[in-house]
Amino acid sequence: MPLDVQAIGCDFMAFSSHKIAGPMGAGVLWARTELLDSMPPYQSGSNMAHAVDLNGQEFEKAAYKFGAGTPNAADAIGMAAAVDYLESLGREAVRNHEEHITSYALERLAMIPKLRVLGPRQSKDRIPVFTFDVARIPAEDLMQDLDSQGIAIRAGDLSALPLLKHFGVSEAARASCYLYTTQADIDEFIKALRQTIAKRF
Numbered sequence: 001m002p003l004d005v006q007a008i009g010c011d012f013m014a015f016s017s018h019k020i021a022g023p024m025g026a027g028v029l030w031a032r033t034e035l036l037d038s039m040p041p042y043q044s045g046s047n048m049a050h051a052v053d054l055n056g057q058e059f060e061k062a063a064y065k066f067g068a069g070t071p072n073a074a075d076a077i078g079m080a081a082a083v084d085y086l087e088s089l090g091r092e093a094v095r096n097h098e099e100h101i102t103s104y105a106l107e108r109l110a111m112i113p114k115l116r117v118l119g120p121r122q123s124k125d126r127i128p129v130f131t132f133d134v135a136r137i138p139a140e141d142l143m144q145d146l147d148s149q150g151i152a153i154r155a156g157d158l159s160a161l162p163l164l165k166h167f168g169v170s171e172a173a174r175a176s177c178y179l180y181t182t183q184a185d186i187d188e189f190i191k192a193l194r195q196t197i198a199k200r201f
Contacts, residue, residue: 001095013033017075021179022082026075036062094179101177101186102128108190114197118167128177129156137200139171145196151189168196 005013017026023031041059045068049057049108061066084093103123109115114135120126134142145156155173157164164172175189 002091005030016081017079017082018085019081022079023075026072026079028103029076029081031063036065038176039065041065041068045069057179078152089179096126096181099123099176101181102126103132105177105186105189106184107177108186112190112194112197114201115193118164118172128181129174130177131172131174133169133172134197134200137197139173142173142193142196145199146200149192149195151192 003013011031012032012035013028013030015028017028018024029152044057048060048065050060051058060067065081094129096125100123104130106117106121106123109117109132110121112134116133117133118133131145133139139155146153153173153175156171158172161170164170177185182188
């Protein structure tokens with residue numbers, strides 16, 4: 001989804017490269033120039049300072065002031081390739097696919113007794129990531145049972161405990177879909193999930 005940081009008056013924005021099919025451990029931090037100019041650098045080295053002597057130095061401007069040391073060029077190149085790939089698919093095509101998968105998965109999940117999807121129930125209000133809990137089945141048990149059937153999900157506090165508590169739970173399961181997810185993948189997930197739940201009740 002397009003995001004205009006100027007239009008929304010954003011101060012800082014961060015995202016992870018692996019969320020857009022790029023390398024893990026890399027990402028982007030964007031900040032308004034005036035905020036960067038007002039902040040001191042937290043480390044020094046490389047080309048972030050000039051006119052350096054024993055009594056002081058002259059710092060680079062804005063983001064360049066924080067570029068101490070050798071940058072992670074390989075991951076930046078990989079992330080740029082991921083952006084190029086996504087752009088080649090077309091944002092509208094990607095969003096249409098996500099909305100279709102989201103709508104289809106929400107419809108299928110809603111038919112499973114004792115399962116509650118956390119968050120919005122309409123595809124237009126969410127991305128194809130489904131956090132859910134099943135009454136009386138620990139999330140970790142769900143994850144392990146599905147793993148034994150070849151379905152990979154995540155479980156636990158999902159690095160979002162305050163949000164989970166908002167929904168009245170301290171752990172949940174999460175199935176994440178992306179560009180490559182098909183209806184057949186959703187069907188396999190739902191089938192395995194139904195079998196897992198049926199064994200417990």
